[in-house]
Amino acid sequence: MTTHTTSAPAEHAQVHAHAHEGNGHHSHRSLYLKIFGVLMVLLVLTMVAAFLPLGQLNVVVALAIAMIKAALILMFFMHFRDSDHLTWLVGAATVAWFLILIALTFQDYLSRDMITSIPGK
Amino acid sequence: MSNAVVQEEPALLSHFDDLQQQDDSTKLGMWTFLATEVMFFGGMFLAYILFRWKYHAGFAEGSLELIWQAGFINTGVLLCSSLSMALAVDFAKLGKLRPLLINLVITMILGSIFLGVKAVEYSIDYRDHLIPGLDFAPHKLVEKLDAAELGHVKLFFVLYFAMTGLHALHMVIGIAAIGILAFMIYRNKFADGTTVESLGLYWHFVDLVWVFLFPLLYLIDLNHNT
Numbered sequence: 514m515t516t517h518t519t520s521a522p523a524e525h526a527q528v529h530a531h532a533h534e535g536n537g538h539h540s541h542r543s544l545y546l547k548i549f550g551v552l553m554v555l556l557v558l559t560m561v562a563a564f565l566p567l568g569q570l571n572v573v574v575a576l577a578i579a580m581i582k583a584a585l586i587l588m589f590f591m592h593f594r595d596s597d598h599l600t601w602l603v604g605a606a607t608v609a610w611f612l613i614l615i616a617l618t619f620q621d622y623l624s625r626d627m628i629t630s631i632p633g634k
Numbered sequence: 635m636s637n638a639v640v641q642e643e644p645a646l647l648s649h650f651d652d653l654q655q656q657d658d659s660t661k662l663g664m665w666t667f668l669a670t671e672v673m674f675f676g677g678m679f680l681a682y683i684l685f686r687w688k689y690h691a692g693f694a695e696g697s698l699e700l701i702w703q704a705g706f707i708n709t710g711v712l713l714c715s716s717l718s719m720a721l722a723v724d725f726a727k728l729g730k731l732r733p734l735l736i737n738l739v740i741t742m743i744l745g746s747i748f749l750g751v752k753a754v755e756y757s758i759d760y761r762d763h764l765i766p767g768l769d770f771a772p773h774k775l776v777e778k779l780d781a782a783e784l785g786h787v788k789l790f791f792v793l794y795f796a797m798t799g800l801h802a803l804h805m806v807i808g809i810a811a812i813g814i815l816a817f818m819i820y821r822n823k824f825a826d827g828t829t830v831e832s833l834g835l836y837w838h839f840v841d842l843v844w845v846f847l848f849p850l851l852y853l854i855d856l857n858h859n860t
Contacts, residue, residue, distance in 0.1 A: 538727040538827075545724065549717040556709055563702075563853040571857070575849035582845045590720045591838045592831075597658060600665050607669040611676045618680055622688075 548589045555582050657828040664832040668839050675843055678797050682850060685789055692786020694855035695779070696794070699764055699772060699787075704755050705852035708748050709844060715744035716841045719834045726830035734825055738816040741837065745809045752802055759791075766792050794851055801847060804840045812837070 555578055562574045588594045593604065650656040686693045722737035763771045766788045775787055811833055819825045 538724075540728060541724055542721060545717060545720045549713065552713050552716075553710070556706070556713065559709075559849060559853070560702075560706055563849070563856045566857045572849075572854070575853055576846075579846050579849055583842050586716060586838050586842055586845070590716055591835055596661070596665075599658075599662055603662065603665045603669050607672045610669070611672055611679075614673075614676055614680055615683065618684065622684060 544589065548585050552582055552585060555585075660828050660832055661835070664835045668835065671839060675797075675800065678793065678800065679846070682793050682797070685786075685793070686850075686854075689786035689789065692779075692783055693790045695775060695783075696787040696790030697852060697854035698856075698858075699759075699762065699775075700794070700852050701755060701758065702852040702856065704751055705848050708751050709848045711744050711748045711751070712841045712844050715741045715748070716838055718744065719837045723827070723831045723834040726825045727827040729825070731819065731823065731825060734830070735816055735820060738812050738819075742809050742812050742816070745805055745812075749802060749805055749809075752798065764791055765795065797847055797851070801840065801843055804843070808833075808837050808840055 559575060559578050562578065563571065565571070565574075567574060593600070596604075646653055646656060650659065718737045718740040722734050722741060725731075725734035725737060759765060760768070763769050763773070770788050770791065772787070775784060779787065815829065815833055819830075
C-alpha cells in the first residue's frame with residue numbers, strides 16, 4: 514500500500530474504506546518469495562563464512578551478513594521503505610539511542626586504563 | 635457470536651480524521667513500541683559486546699558448547715515463519731480470509747517448532763551442566779580451564795540464557811497473540827489489515843533479534859582460532 518501524505522478527510526475515508534475490502538491493494542507475494550529466497554541463501558552463507566578461517570574477520574563477516582538479512586526483513590517484510598517520515602524518525606531515534614548506550618559505556622571501559630594516577634587519591 | 639451483523643470495515647474512531655490517519659497512527663505506535671524493545675534487548679547486547687571484548691577466549695569456549703546445527707535450523711524456521719507472516723499480512727489486505735488464517739496458523743506452527751528445538755537445546759544444556767546458578771560444571775572445560783577462565787565461560791552462559799530466554803518469551807507472546815487474532819478473524823469473518831500488519835511487525839522484529847543472536851551466540855569460533 515502506498516503512503517498518502519496529503520489529507521482530505523471525508524473523501525479519503527471513502528477511498529480507503531474500499532481499499533480495505535481489497536480493491537486498493539495489489540499482492541506483494543512474488544516479492545516476498547524472492548526476499549525469502551535471498552534470506553535463505555544468506556543463512557547458508559552465514560554458515561559457510563563461520564567455517565572459513567578468517568580470524569578476527571569472522572565476526573565482521575557474520576555481522577555484515579546479519580545486517581543485510583535484517584535490512585531485507587525491515588525494508589520488505591516490515592514495509593519500512595514504504596513508511597511515512599514519522600516512522601523513519603522513530604527508526605533513526607532507535608539507532609541513535611542504541612549507539613548512545615554503546616558509546617557512553619565504552620568511553621568508560623576504554624578509558625579506565627588511561628588514568629594511571631588520580632591526584633588526591 | 636450470534637450477532638448477525640457482519641462488520642465489513644474497521645470503524646473510524648472519532649479522534650481520527652480518516653482511516654489512513656488511524657492506520658498510520660496504529661503502525662507508528664507499534665514502531666514506537668519496537669523502539670523500546672530495541673532498548674530492552676539493547677542492554678543485553680551491550681553487556682554481550684562488552685564482555686565478549688574483555689573475555690573473548692571464554693566466550694569462544696562457551697560458544698563451542700552450543701549446538702550450532704540447532705541454531706541454524708531455528709534460524710531457517712524463523713525465516714520461514716517471517717515469510718508466512720508477511721503472506722498473512724498480504725492476504726489480510728486483499729481481504730482473503732481463508733489463506734490469511736492458513737498463513738497465521740503456519741506461522742504459529744513454525745514458532746512452536748522453534749520453541750520445541752529451543753526446549754531440546756535447553757534440556758541438553760541442563761544435562762551437560764551448562765546452566766549458571768544451577769550446577770555450572772561442564773566436564774571438558776572444568777579440566778581444561780582455571781577458575782577465572784571458567785568464570786568467563788559462565789558469563790557467556792548467563793548472557794546466552796538471558797538473551798535466548800527473553801527472545802523465547804517474545805516468541806511465546808507472539809504465538810499467543812497470533813492465536814487470539816486468528817480466532818477473532820475466524821469468529822468475526824473479518825480481518826483488519828492494520829491489526830494483522832501491526833502483529834506482523836512484532837513477529838518480524840522477534841525474527842530480527844534472532845538473526846543477530848544466532849551468529850553472536852553459536853558461531854563465535856567454529857574454526858578454533860583461539
